Structure formats: structure tokens, C-alpha cells
Amino acid sequence: MSVTWSNVVRCLDAIRTGEESMASSRQCIDTMRRHDRPKRRIAGPFGARIALPIVFGAIAFVGVCRAGDMNTAATGGIQAKLSYCKDCHGPSAQGYDGYFPIPRLAGQQTEYLENQLRAFIEHRRTNNIMFNVAHALSPGMIAALAADFRGLDPKPIGGAPTRYVDLGKKIFQDGMPDANIAACAACHGPAATGSGPIPRLAGQLYPYLIKELVNWGKERGQNPTKPDTSAIMSPVAHSLNRSQIEAVAAYVSYLK
Ligand code: HEC
Numbered sequence: 630m631s632v633t634w635s636n637v638v639r640c641l642d643a644i645r646t647g648e649e650s651m652a653s654s655r656q657c658i659d660t661m662r663r664h665d666r667p668k669r670r671i672a673g674p675f676g677a678r679i680a681l682p683i684v685f686g687a688i689a690f691v692g693v694c695r696a697g698d699m700n701t702a703a704t705g706g707i708q709a710k711l712s713y714c715k716d717c718h719g720p721s722a723q724g725y726d727g728y729f730p731i732p733r734l735a736g737q738q739t740e741y742l743e744n745q746l747r748a749f750i751e752h753r754r755t756n757n758i759m760f761n762v763a764h765a766l767s768p769g770m771i772a773a774l775a776a777d778f779r780g781l782d783p784k785p786i787g788g789a790p791t792r793y794v795d796l797g798k799k800i801f802q803d804g805m806p807d808a809n810i811a812a813c814a815a816c817h818g819p820a821a822t823g824s825g826p827i828p829r830l831a832g833q834l835y836p837y838l839i840k841e842l843v844n845w846g847k848e849r850g851q852n853p854t855k856p857d858t859s860a861i862m863s864p865v866a867h868s869l870n871r872s873q874i875e876a877v878a879a880y881v882s883y884l885k
């Protein structure tokens with residue numbers, strides 16, 4: 630697939646509408662990877678259909694990159710990669726609520742980010758899209774990207790139902806000892822900002838949080854030869870029922 634704006638839009642649409650085979654195809658990943666390298670001109674962005682806020686964001690970001698001086702190879706490399714990540718994760722890495730919820734990376738712990746990128750590469754964590762993205766990244770690039778995302782602080786996207794936020798707060802701060810549910814705050818911190826390999830949950834996308842908690846045992850810790858930190862979270866994920874998951878996910882999704 631050649632790198633034209635319409636192909637980029639086609640790939641973003643596949644991500645939005647859930648055509649997984651298309652979204653995670655080699656061609657789409659390569660298209661997205663190449664389309665915004667500094668110096669490369671994208672054919673006629675404004676002639677194409679620009680329906681997605683994410684596409685506006687991407688254009689704005691690419692615009693900023695071009696305006697700023699990106700001549701050194703080192704900056705060019707990381708800036709081009711960052712811009713590529715942000716095509717999916719949002720212009721400030723605030724996440725994107727499409728058919729596949731794409732998580733917020735902004736403000737995330739660097740150790741957690743690096744560990745998850747390696748988890749995709751090592752098949753500890755299964756996701757075709759992120760496997761195709763991550764396995765092309767060098768260790769140095771992974772560290773540089775993680776450091777950049779850590780420094781971003783956009784507002785949470787919000788949008789979760791507010792009805793059970795109070796219950797969610799209670800579960801998060803105190804747990805539910807009767808139901809054998811640990812207090813999330815004990816590990817994720819009272820403000821849900823995480824620490825080291827324990828992720829920040831504050832401002833994370835509501836549908837993404839639900840997807841992770843419901844599918845924990847099917848997506849995380851999938852490589853038996855490489856046990857990892859997902860095992861620490863596993864009993865907690867399994868102890869939560871659906872309505873508790875929705876409540877606690879809603880609560881943390883609004884935290885700044
Ligand atoms: C084609 C779209 C796409 C692109 C491009 C993309 N991502 Fe992702 N990313 C996703 C999706 C979808 C998920 C959710 C995976 C899942 O559900 O397990 C994700 C998940 C992640 C996670 C896990 C976050 C968490 O909270 O556990 C990290 C880290 C990540 N991406 C980093 C990156 C980086 C760094 C780049 C750029 C080099 C990038 N992504 C580019 C779609 C994308």
C-alpha cells in the first residue's frame with residue numbers, strides 16, 4: 630500500500646470500525662509508520678475525507694512538527710515515531726475512543742510503558758496491532774518514547790457514566806473486604822498515578838479499562854516461559870464482577 634493520505638484515512642477507519650485484520654495488517658502499520666516522516670509530503674490532506682478528530686489531531690501535530698525545526702536526525706527519528714504513535718493514541722496521547730479503545734499513554738509510568746512494549750514483543754501480552762507496532766522499536770527508542778509520554782498531561786477524555794462513581798471511589802480507596810477485593814489504592818496509589826511497573830489509571834479511557842479487567846486472563850501473562858507482573862494484578866481482576874468493574878473504571882477515568 631503506498632503512502633497517500635487516503636490510505637492513512639483508510640487504516641484509521643479500520644481501527645475505528647473494528648476491521649481488525651485490516652487495522653493490524655503489515656500494510657496499514659507500514660503506511661502509518663511512514664506517512665508522517667518529516668520532509669515527506671502527504672498528498673492533499675484537505676481533499677480527503679476528514680471525519681475523525683484523530684485525523685485533525687494528526688494533521689495539527691504534523692503541522693507543528695514541520696513548523697518546528699526538526700533537522701537533526703536524532704530529533705527527526707523520535708519525533709516521527711511519536712507522531713506515528715499519536716496517530717492512534719491521540720495528539721496529546723490522551724487516548725482515543727474508537728472501536729478498539731486506544732489507551733491513554735500521557736503521564737504513564739515509564740517503567741510500565743517500557744515493560745508493556747516488551748510484553749507485546751515477547752507475546753506476553755496479545756494484541757496484533759501493538760505487536761506489529763512494537764517489534765520494530767529498538768530498546769533505545771522504547772526508552773525515549775516512554776520518557777516523552779510520561780511528560781504529557783492532557784485532560785482526561787471523560788464520558789463515562791457518572792452513576793456509580795461513588796461506589797467506584799469506595800472500591801478504589803478501601804476495597805471490599807467482604808468480597809475479597811483489595812483496595813486498588815494500595816498498589817496504584819491514592820491518586821491512581823501508579824509507580825514503577827504499576828500503571829497510572831488516572832484519566833485512562835473507560836472502555837479500555839473495562840476491556841482489560843474483563844479479559845485479563847486472555848490477554849495478559851500469555852507467555853508461560855516468561856512470567857511477569859501481570860500475575861500480581863490477575864487475582865484482583867478476577868475478583869471483580871462486571872458492575873464493580875464499571876464503577877471503578879468510571880471513577881478513575883475522571884481523575885486528573
Ligand atoms: C495503529 C494504531 C496504533 C498505533 C500506531 C500505536 N498504537 Fe499503541 N495501542 C494501540 C491499541 C489498539 C492498544 C490497546 C491494546 C490492547 O487492547 O491490549 C495500544 C496499546 C498500547 C500500550 C499499552 C498501554 C497500557 O496502558 O497498557 C502502549 C504502551 C502503547 N500502545 C504504545 C505505543 C507506542 C509507543 C506507539 C508508537 C511507537 C504506539 N503505541 C502506536 C494502537 C496503536
Ligand code: HEC
Pocket residue numbers: 732744800801810811812813814815816817826827828830833838841842849857858859860861862865869877878
Ligand atoms: C497488589 C497490587 C495491585 C492491586 C491491589 C491492584 N492492582 Fe491493578 N495492577 C497491578 C499491577 C502490577 C499492574 C500491571 C500489570 C502488568 O504488568 O501487566 C496492574 C494493572 C492494572 C490495570 C491495567 C492498566 C492498563 O493500562 O492496561 C488495570 C485496569 C488495573 N490494574 C486496575 C486495578 C483496579 C481497578 C484495582 C482495584 C480493584 C487494582 N488494579 C488493584 C497491581 C495491583
